[in-house]
């Protein structure tokens with residue numbers, strides 16, 4: 001694409017000096033580390049670095065055009081815009097030739113359940129012989145090929161680049177996690193979603209959003225962005241909303257699209273009744289506009305019934321027959337690190353779960369309480385450089401819903417691990433909870449002490465294979481640690 005064509009796609013701008021020599025744009029980037037000759041560099045004022053200060057460096061590496069929102073002095077033309085993040089999202093969409101318009105785009109937002117729901121959606125469409133793509137916390141995935149990701153929802157350029165690669169590989173349906181932070185930072189501006197799903201809203205990320213109202217507003221942006229137009233195939237846009245959550249009910253006002261509601265309340269268009277949780281699965285009656293089918297799924301917990309309903313509704317919205325969706329959902333065994341059982345021949349059940357919010361932890365523990373026969377150990381910590389308000393709440397939930405809580409570290413990042421643990425203990429001042437700053441030790445102690453019939457929940461890190469201390473990522477895997485500790489116990493046959 002010619003630089004002039006790219007610039008012309010921006011409606012409001014000032015180019016200084018005018019672009020007299022046109023050139024083929026080789027790359028659109030916001031990162032000097034990627035710049036190569038023929039690149040267009042966009043200056044983003046970040047949390048640590050101001051990209052405007054790096055424009056000269058970008059030019060030295062071969063950038064031939066800079067996009068900026070404040071004055072800079074460089075030897076190449078500069079496109080001045082009011083907001084470089086907005087320009088970046090628009091330019092990325094144009095540069096990659098609007099890939100989201102060529103695929104069915106399903107965006108999933110909500111505090112908990114996004115990774116699980118996107119994986120369930122992926123499974124359903126795969127069973128329809130569709131080529132699928134997935135973007136989320138664990139990876140970006142094109143068919144079976146996985147690519148690493150720094151964020152649940154990547155920056156606008158990475159997202160559009162990934163979507164373009166998906167389109168070029170023949171992907172038909174994309175399931176994508178859309179985080180609240182991404183919505184506020186404009187990482188998904190320009191994406192043409194067909195279906196938007198809301199799972200739930202409970203406390204998280206208040207370090208970023210400050211209030212729950214602002215956090216809800218961020219999530220609402222996805223439904224405002226959805227619009228109400230037909231997509232390429234003449235299909236209507238659909239908002240899939242959990243109306244058991246008051247925020248989900250509120251979101252009906254933010255969308256002009258068709259609305260499909262789900263929940264455990266019988267008023268929801270798609271609802272579940274008679275939920276029974278077992279240690280190896282969950283059963284319920286699924287009602288779809290009053291048509292009832294008994295469903296037996298391998299996923300455990302009421303929260304997973306919600307996830308299943310969300311995925312069901314997203315698939316139903318695009319016309320997949322009810323029975324086929326149910327068949328796909330009944331065979332799903334689970335997502336890595338989400339209520340995942342660690343193989344054990346000791347009589348002690350160990351579950352690794354990515355519950356890192358008060359609501360996630362409560363759901364995980366309540367699910368275990370439904371089937372546990374004896375003690376419940378709960379090894380839990382709270383992330384550093386993240387919402388501090390979660391700490392006393394998660395601690396209290398651990399103490400109230402498990403008989404043997406143990407507090408430990410979970411990615412302390414640049415904070416003092418002892419201070420994070422003190423914030424947790426402040427939520428349960430007199431409970432006398434054992435504290436092991438070293439997560440390895442915490443897991444080892446829990447499993448060493450647990451007796452046959454007990455359940456050990458290791459919460460917070462799920463699929464993560466690292467512990468971030470300072471700015472360094474050290475290899476650490478809860479499942480691996482649990483297996484090592486289990487191997488030291490007598491086996492029961």
Ligand SMILES: CC(=O)N[C@H]1[C@@H](OP(=O)(O)OP(=O)(O)OC[C@H]2O[C@@H](n3ccc(=O)[nH]c3=O)[C@H](O)[C@@H]2O)O[C@H](CO)[C@@H](O)[C@@H]1O[C@H](C)C(=O)N[C@@H](C)C(=O)N[C@H](CCC(=O)O)C(=O)O
Nearest residue numbers: 030031032044046047048049051150151152153155179181
């Ligand atoms: C707070 C936040 O969102 N930060 C994001 C932000 O980083 P930043 O503002 O610190 O970037 P910066 O280092 O100051 O750099 C500013 C600009 O200079 C550029 N730069 C920087 C250095 C350099 O040498 N050259 C250069 O050009 C950068 O490319 C950037 O354009 O921009 C980066 C690139 O897009 C993101 O990866 C980064 O996410 C960090 C890793 C992060 O932890 N974000 C979390 C809070 C987050 O976004 N989480 C959500 C929700 C997760 C969930 O609930 O599932 C997510 O979607 O992941």
Ligand SMILES: Nc1ncnc2c1ncn2[C@@H]1O[C@H](COP(=O)(O)OP(=O)(O)OP(=O)(O)O)[C@@H](O)[C@H]1O
Nearest residue numbers: 111112113114115116137303306338353354355360
């Ligand atoms: N529908 C749900 N309601 C409440 N809690 C849930 C739900 N689904 C999952 N959880 C809990 O939250 C944890 C994280 O689930 P999942 O990874 O699917 O959510 P997520 O929204 O992708 O999280 P993240 O924002 O960190 O990417 C699970 O391990 C489980 O404990």
Ligand SMILES: N[C@H](CCC[C@H](N)C(=O)O)C(=O)O
Nearest residue numbers: 356382383386410411460461
């Ligand atoms: N997407 C979440 C993941 C938290 C996972 C937990 N292990 C932690 O580090 O707090 C976040 O970045 O806040």
Ligand SMILES: [Mg+2]
Nearest residue numbers: 114115137177
């Ligand atoms: Mg996720």
